Amino acid sequence: MRRYARKAILVDEDGGPEQLRLGTRPDPQPDAAELLVDVRATALNRADLMQRRGHYPPPEGASDLLGLEMAGTVAEAGAACEGFAEGDRVFGLLPGGGYAECAVIDHEMAMPIPDSLSFEEAAALPEVFLTAYQALYWLGGLAEGHRVLIHAGASGVGTAATQLVVEAGAEALVTASAPKHETCRTLGAGAAIDYRNEDFAERVDEITDGGGVDLVLDFIGAPYFQKNTRVLRTDGRLVLLSVLGGTTVESVDLRRLLAKRLHVKASTLRARARDYKVRLTQEFAAYALPLFKEGALRPVIDRVYDWTDATDAHRRMEANENAGKLVLRVTRGT
Numbered sequence: 001m002r003r004y005a006r007k008a009i010l011v012d013e014d015g016g017p018e019q020l021r022l023g024t025r026p027d028p029q030p031d032a033a034e035l036l037v038d039v040r041a042t043a044l045n046r047a048d049l050m051q052r053r054g055h056y057p058p059p060e061g062a063s064d065l066l067g068l069e070m071a072g073t074v075a076e077a078g079a080a081c082e083g084f085a086e087g088d089r090v091f092g093l094l095p096g097g098g099y100a101e102c103a104v105i106d107h108e109m110a111m112p113i114p115d116s117l118s119f120e121e122a123a124a125l126p127e128v129f130l131t132a133y134q135a136l137y138w139l140g141g142l143a144e145g146h147r148v149l150i151h152a153g154a155s156g157v158g159t160a161a162t163q164l165v166v167e168a169g170a171e172a173l174v175t176a177s178a179p180k181h182e183t184c185r186t187l188g189a190g191a192a193i194d195y196r197n198e199d200f201a202e203r204v205d206e207i208t209d210g211g212g213v214d215l216v217l218d219f220i221g222a223p224y225f226q227k228n229t230r231v232l233r234t235d236g237r238l239v240l241l242s243v244l245g246g247t248t249v250e251s252v253d254l255r256r257l258l259a260k261r262l263h264v265k266a267s268t269l270r271a272r273a274r275d276y277k278v279r280l281t282q283e284f285a286a287y288a289l290p291l292f293k294e295g296a297l298r299p300v301i302d303r304v305y306d307w308t309d310a311t312d313a314h315r316r317m318e319a320n321e322n323a324g325k326l327v328l329r330v331t332r333g334t
Contacts, residue, residue, distance in 0.1 A: 008065055008100035009310050014054030017314035022307070028063065028097065030104045035084055036076040037105060041123035042067045042098035042307070044317050044326040045156065046242070047270060051096075052314070058096040059271050067098020068270065070105075071113060071122035072330075081107035089113040091122040093130055093281065095270055099310070101330060108278045111285045114293045124299040124325035125292075128156035130277075131269050132164055133284045135217055135239045139265045144169035146214040149204060149231060151224065153189060154180035154323040157241065159300040161217055162187045167296060173207060175200050176323075183323040187300065201227035212236065222246035229256050240266040300324030306331055 010023040030036045048066045050056035058064055071091035077084045084090070090110040097103045113122040135157075136142040148165045152158045153174025165172040166188035174189045181192035193203045204213060212233040218224055221243030228238050257264070269277070291297040302322035305313045306329050313326045 006101040009067075009307060011052050011066065014052070017052070017311045017318070019052060020311050020314065025065070025100060027102045028100075028104045030076060030078050032078040032080040033107055034078050034104045035074050035081055035090065035107050035110055037070065037072040037090060037103050037110075038075045039070045039072040039098065039101055039103050039330050040119035041072070041304075041330060042070045042328050043123045043127070043156075044313055044328070045069070045127050046244070046317065048099075049314060049318060062095035063097030063100075063103075065097045065099050067096065067100065067103070068094050069123060069126040070094060070098040070103050071119040072103070075102065078107065083107075084110065089119070089122075091119075091126060093126040093269075093277065099307070099328070101332070106274065106278065109281045111281065111289065114289060116293055116295070117299070120304050120327045120329055121299045121301065124156070124301050124327050125160075127269075128160040128325065129164075129288065129297075130280055130284055131157050131241065132161035132217075133288070134267065134269060134280055135241055136161060136164055136168075136215070138280070139239045139267055140215045140217070140237050142168050142170060142215065146170040147208060147212075148172050148215045148217065149200075149213045149228075150174045150189075150217045151195075151200075152176070152219045152244075153184045153192065155219070156300070156325045157219070158217075159183070159187055159324050162189050163297050167291065173204060173213065177320075180323045183300070199227075200224075201230050204231040215239065217241065219243075220245040222249045225249045225252070229260070229262060232260060232262055234260045235263075236260065237263040237265065240264070241268070302326055304329055 008025040012019045045068050074088040092105050092110045150161050154176040162172045171190045173191045174184045175193045175195040178194045184192045191207050193200045212231050216228045216238045218240050219242040223245040302324040304327045
């Protein structure tokens with residue numbers, strides 16, 4: 001079994017993007033049910049920014065390196081990894097460790113890369129599409145004909161969710177800053193609301209003639225809670241995936257939840273049990289891989305950086321300048 005000192009992006013100490021540097025780590029050692037993958041590309045997620053600042057530690061037993069997704073080629077397949085061979089192109093979700101030349105992944109969470117996709121495109125898919133699929137279908141009960149309000153519509157998860165909603169025969173309404181509206185519309189959003197200059201609840205009322213929406217996908221948290229419950233229809237669902245805007249809601253009138261029979265659900269994915277993530281990955285792969293092959297679903301990439309420029313990529317995400325995913329190309333010999 002290989003044991004090389006390979007390149008990885010390290011965090012010297014908790015703090016800003018300037019703490020990122022290229023260093024070395026030994027190859028991770030896969031067990032019988034894991035694949036060792038030569039990583040060709042990884043992608044940024046806001047969890048990386050939080051972990052870099054010391055606010056989001058990895059789950060117990062996971063790599064302490066940043067990176068929740070990757071795409072690459074199989075370098076070694078454990079004895080229990082049926083269906084995989086050295087050289088296979090794979091991508092998938094990780095609990096950590098994607099910012100490295102090599103990573104390990106449970107073989108039941110590795111997905112084959114469609115021939116139509118590059119490594120960079122494949123690396124942009126796992127975290128955002130699995131998160132969106134879980135939120136929409138498993139938690140939100142997405143069905144044909146639904147109206148769905150997606151906050152942060154130009155984010156990685158937002159762009160994935162919009163495509164999944166449209167593919168389901170439902171209608172996507174999104175909030176995003178005005179310069180990002182065109183990106184959202186090209187993905188099929190029925191309306192784009194400028195959250196900086198418009199009251200999204202009033203606009204939803206106008207767009208739906210007061211009918212509201214069946215499902216809200218929210219990353220903002222406390223500042224949006226009251227308006228989210230206002231725009232939901234009876235029996236509607238609010239799925240909370242992050243609290244980027246704040247954690248404490250003041251003066252909540254619970255009568256609205258009772259009167260509308262609202263469902264409020266919250267979820268993260270990284271800390272979920274292995275079996276849950278395996279089931280999610282395999283259900284998503286069966287549904288979505290054919291759609292990626294056909295081009296019905298696609299990665300939305302804002303920029304691809306060489307991984308030696310990871311600091312710049314982190315700064316762009318922190319400034320909220322990206323529309324879609326920021327990808328790091330892992331170049332050998334750097």
